[in-house]
Amino acid sequence: MSVDLSQFIPSFLEESFEGLELMESSLLTLEAGDNETIHSIFRAAHSIKGGAGTFGFNEVTEFTHLVETLLDEMRDGRREINQQDIEILLESVDCIRLLIESARDGEPCEDEKIAKTSALLTETLNATKTESPSDESPVSTEDNGAENLTYWKIQFLPEHQLVQTGNDPLLLFNALADLGEVTLHANADELPPLTEMHAEELYLNWHIDLVSTCSEDDIKEIFEWVEDECELIIHKASPQKQEATEHTASVASKLTSTDTLQSKTPSQAQPAPASRSNDKKSTAKPKTEVGSIRVGVDKVDSLINLVGELVITQSMLSELGSDFDMTKLDKLTSGLEQLLQNTKELQESVMRIRMLPISFAFNRFPRLIHDLSKKTGKSIELVIKGEQTELDKTVMEQIGDPLVHLVRNAADHGIEPAETRLAAGKPEQGTITLDAYHQGGNIVIEISDDGGGINRQAVLTKAIEKGIVEPNASLSDAQVFDLLFEPGFSTAKEVSDISGRGVGMDVVKRNIQALGGRIQVESEQGKGSTFKVNLPLTLAILDGQLVRVGEEVYIIPLIAIVESLQVEPKLVNRASGDMVLYRLREDNVPVLPVYQLFNLPADNTNINESLLVVVEADGQKVGLMVDDLLAQQQVVIKSLKDNYQQVEGVSGATILGDGSVAMILDIQGMINIALQRAQREQRNIEKVAS
Amino acid sequence: MMNDTEQEYLTFILDGEEFGVDILCVQEIRVWSAVTELPNKPDYIKGVINLRGVIIPIIDLRQRFNKEPLEYNDKTVTIILKSPKAENPMVVGIVVDAVSEVYKFAAHSIRKAPSFGSKIDHCFLKGLANVGNKLIILLDSEAFLNQDEFYSYSPSEENVIAH
16 A cells, blocks of 8 residues: 655645754754754755655655764754854854755756755864864765674664554665665564464564664664654674774663654644653653644634624524614523524634744744844844734735835845944944834734934935925825835835835835825934834724614724715805815815716715715725615625626625624725726717717 | 446426436425526526525526426426535425326436536436436436536526626
8 A cells, every 4th residue: 555645745835944943043042052942943844855765756855964073063062153154043043944945846946056065064074063063963974884894783663553553664674775785684572372462563672683784863764753662772793993983872862752742732833853862861852843834725714604603693683682672682691692502613623723823923033133234234132022922824924025124124225334323322232122012903913223313304315306396385294104115115225235215115005005004104313213003903803883874884994084074055066077076175075976986776876965974095085875884893894706707896705693794895996996996987978979 | 336226306397307316316396486687697597595594595497498388376496405525514405396196216227418408408317218208318416516517507598797
């Protein structure tokens, strides 16, 4: 029976990327003598190597092997941990990531960085080799193998259930035979009488003699997938001269199943990595595990559905409660029952949580700052606060790049060079602070630096130069800083390769707006700047204003509404054609009658007696003519695309308290409908005229 | 593969004719309930309903097949169809005159439909089957539960544009 391994590749990739993240963050905090951290880095590398080997990603395996060897030397204390090696390892992490990505895409990876780093690693490894010839770790450049035959005595004591997990000892032995000459002695002492024997259990154990040039690691690698389910004792049988006694001790490391339980927990981020050190060391392991939840999106969506139903039940009950008498008792009981049901289901799916701590997005910044401070020669400290603040996964995924941009900017433009800082009486080391916290129904992410701040005058001069503002316009600070987000705007005097090309801040703003968020800038010359990103907690729930047109109820996103007003007939103007304009203070706002746009019967078609909801989309204000304003409430957004298709003018739908469906209006889409109609009419008129 | 696999069909009445759909595509049968209208849509799309938290479009099959629509009353039936394909789990409700029976047809007893003389788009037809003297028109559920096919054709395009 063959197992289709390819189905496990996605989990391998995911685990590997997590492992790489762990390696990266651990490397950044690594200090000499910090054995636990080295162990966790080593384990991550080892898991990647093992997995890559299984799936046949040979390039990954080869490269990771070098990294692992270097780490192994550090782990055993044969190599001092120095900054230079850490840099090489960080580079290697990048390379492994590149290699895994290209393995995933099935393309050969031709980045010269990999060859360079690989050469560097080999060089570093060889350097130690000459220093300590007793090194027993394999190095790919090792070529004196033939004379180095080692006699290994392996005791393989599998647990009875070994074969039930799909492992076959014969395959292991075949793999061993590939390494060298194998002599097997099976021990059948434990074999029970036939009547007590269970067909699916394994009662044998083996003594294996292996003559090979291989290292202990190579042997262990073969047993990697069964090591939780067996006792494995590996001895070197022919002691060689250069072998130090302490080595023999560590070679006889005994693998037990202390972490079997852990590896079976499904939510475990990493499969219990090979505990290759002795028992005492492996007890320190849980501390370094990445706690993560991996959830299929379908499960997440079903949770959102449940929340939706809960919201519906809640609004039904509160509707009932606001006007209750004893005749409605039945309704109340059934409503409460429904609530109970919803709560239960919700409880059951509590594992399918969509919110993740923002540390997922913040994780990449220590490395970024590390690289940036190296590149710019500035000394920068990164302070991260509120990393436990939770944020919707979708928002998180999309906010990553804008945040990177803002942090780069802060490091590049914000923080001044050391001399300038010292001259200004500031500490030499600059500080960039990342902070996240909840405020109302929103999450706020702040990126602040204690650098030079934004030069208001420079921004203004540049804006005038670019023709974005009038030379004599008087602008508030906020308005001036807002100019930074104009396309093609950059105040950096010199364009560096980090930032300053002026393509970015406008993209940052657009991305944030696409998420329904806002960005604000506060800055004080000489003291630093703060970029405040305001984001909705989730994209699944929206604050809406319910309006009625004819018999239909529509929802206008609260964030789009400027104001709602009763029309004053004398402020209504008719422009050419059918266009109606309403004078709102100094603005002329085009009026869009919803009933006309959507072809609906309405109570009131007379603009002079109607209600107008003034909304804004992308800087364009329009007045929506509606029949009635109803309640304001939070609504759960449902897609129409699942079973139907996108409808122009409608961004989605929701379910109201009475169970009916209401459309959520898409202001931009409605403007588009109106524009298309106007154009079509224009064409018709032209046709008639000609 | 056996060519003689039997399949069950749910049949319904539409303007005096009997139609059949693969029963595995039928999620449930419900009475007509009020819909929320969609803006600027062809007449045959009556609107959407909330079916236990899922928003489902409701199609009047008479209008979709260019027949005279009936007044809706409390006996009007909606059949909720669900695509069995996992990658495209589309759900749609169709309004029909009445639900009739469940029949079993072997593959060989289904005859190809003639390609003319029908107001129904040809791509929806799977074939014809006989039960006694009755002729049953079997609909191709795959084409039926395909968004592009089902929603693309609009028999009353002028109505959409006019306002």
